[in-house]
Amino acid sequence: RIRLLWAATRVLSMNARDSGAPGRADVTGARPCLATNGTAANGNTGLHGASENHYAGVMRNRDCTASSAAGAQASPLHKQQGGAEDAAATVAASARAHLEAGAKVAIKAACVWLNTCVNTIRADSKVLRASRFNAPALTALIFFFILIMQVIVMRRTALMHGRASLALAPPDDAEPQAVLFRRGAQSEADAWRIIDPAAILRRDRECATALLTEHNVPVLLLRAMTQEQRSKLCEELELRTLYIPDPHNKTQVVATSPGILFAHVDFGLGNRLRALSSLVALASGSSRVLVVIWERNAHLNASFYELFHRDNDLVVLEQFDAPPWPWCPEHNAPDDNCRHITAINLIFRENPRRVHPSKLYIGNSVERNLYIKTAYFVNSGFALTTKPSVPQAPVNVWLRRLMLAPRIQRIALARIPEDISERLGVHVRSLTIEQERASEHELAINSDSAAGDGGEVSTFVQQQTLEAESEYGKMNLALTNSWRNRTGVDAFVAQMRAEGELQKFYVASDSSESVRRLSELFPGRIAAQARGSCGRPRDAPCVALALVDLLALSQTKRLLGSHYSSFSEVAARLGSGDMLLAGRDFTSSAVTAQTCPRFAFLFSRRCPRIPSP
Secondary structure (H helix, E strand, O other): OHHHHHHHHHHHHHHHHOOOOOOOOOHHHOOOOOOOOOOOOOOOOOHHHHHHHHHHHHHHHHHHHHHHHHHHHHOHHHHHOOOHHHHHHHHHHHHHHHHHHHHHHHHHHHHHHHHHHHHHHHHOHHHHHHOOOOHHHHHHHHHHHHHHHHHHHHHHHHHHOOHHHHOOOOOOOOOOOOOOEOOOOOOHHHOHHHHOOOOOOHHHHHHHHHHHHOOOOOHHHHHOOOHHHHHHHHHHHHHHOEEEEOOOOOOOEEEEOOOEEEEEEOOOHHHHHHHHHHHHHHHHHOOOEEEEEEOOOOOOEOOHHHOEOOOOOOEEEOOOOOOOOOOOOOOOOOEHHHHHEEEEEOOOOOOOOOOOHHHOEEOOOOOOEEEEEEOOOOEEOOOOOOOOOOOOOHHHHHHHHOOEOHHHHHHHHHHOOOOHHHOEEEEEOOOOHHHHHHHHHHHHHHHOOOOOOHHHHHHHHHHHHHHHHHHHOHHHHHHHHHHHHHOOOHHHHHHHHHOOOOOOEEEEEOOHHHHHHHHHHOOOOEEOOOOOOOOOOOEHHHHHHHHHHHHHHHHOOEEEEEOOOHHHHHHHHHOOOOEEEEOOOEOOHHHHHHHHHHHHHHOOOOOOOOOOO
16 A cells, blocks of 8 residues: 555656656557546455556556657657647646546545554554553554655655756746857857957867857856866866767767866855865766856855965866856756756755755766755765765865865964874854854954944844844754754763863864863863954954864864764864764753653653763
């Protein structure tokens, strides 16, 4: 019955996805449509017989839908007459209606079976008295199981057909964009004028033309590049271009573009490094050329080359003024090259209908250009693993090879203790998003020598809360703040004491108050950077010190990090991967007492209290 429910739900989802488009199938193997859906041909009207026959009818009509639509589309008679499209649409709509009817009947039969099971269990009082579950709990478990099955089906559909929800068409009320590029509208010799009318050298013109016409790069991305960046991109593409035999003329070869991956990373330092490392693994594994988009914004007001060395073999764009998402849809796009690129945006603020980053998986396809905007780890067939505890994973190896800027290297040599390899690293992430932005506002008020009273700061925090909800989403914001409340100083004290009285620590935190408290609790055993007056936490001087903290934590013998923090995760990826997380692997007794009995209502006994370390 579960198989029946899964199949019927999947058929409905596939039918809804394919609505309005002709099916694709081999018409030579088409089978005639059934007159009825799931009819019991052998006369068996029982629940089991009806369910099995409904399942068979659903699967047969699924094939029938694709075959009928494709047959109507490929029929020579309809191709000659003017009503080909109408005939194909009529046949496809009729078959789709039969398919929906069969699937709905199948789901109804499965629901009847589940309802019968629940009623039977409720009627058997002896079983209920002998069981440790009560009737409401058992009913809740059954419906929870149904929910899990539905989520699995939805997730499977999202993984198989994710592009339908990733590359969204622009809304109906969106303003039409000016046409940027149409193939055939101008000769290839003049195509470079669309990109850079000021190009003087012949090689620059040839490079711009090749990127536009041969490698199918959208115009907006090409305009964001300098001549030097375009030249470097052309050199990389030329080195990786594949030459394969022409299927139409075996004496000739055809040049095939290796493809380009545009990695647009966002949010803070930890988020960007984590996302970038996963996209580097995808680009190198699929032989695509990598182009990094690293913009300054409120999350990180520091350029890429203020933090990392220019000898890193990367093409980095530090400004990309794109229209609102989706700026490059596949349908009705102002640029024909948008048909040759898969654009994915995982930022909730810009794409509320995104696929959740944890459910996105990119396989081993090397057929198209990719544009991915993300602040999260992108799982692909080339990442091998998402865990930071595997030092030799491609993602972690690339992070350790990333060269720092000379200024960052000098700061690291001066501030990282010589005995760092003997210390334990501690990363305390305690400020909520609103508290962090309020502290930045107070710094701005003090730097401008203005009178910043509590009322002004309170109003600012309220405004920032509304902005944060629209940026992260209300649920994601609440989840992030919940974990930061659980990873304050109190969550680390017991674990640090358990390490012994002689153990020394290196502490990195988003709050100077946390460092001060730990220094008082463990006198003479705490090493930390003196931040001084570096300015706002997200500006380049403070981000440089944060990068030094990241490097120092990675060199400690073991890390005590904060759960749900990308900074702790990247520190583990840079180091040995040996890490325990506050809130997950250890916590304070107060947090344990609050979180333990949350789901105890499902059982007759309360869940056991987990002792703190």
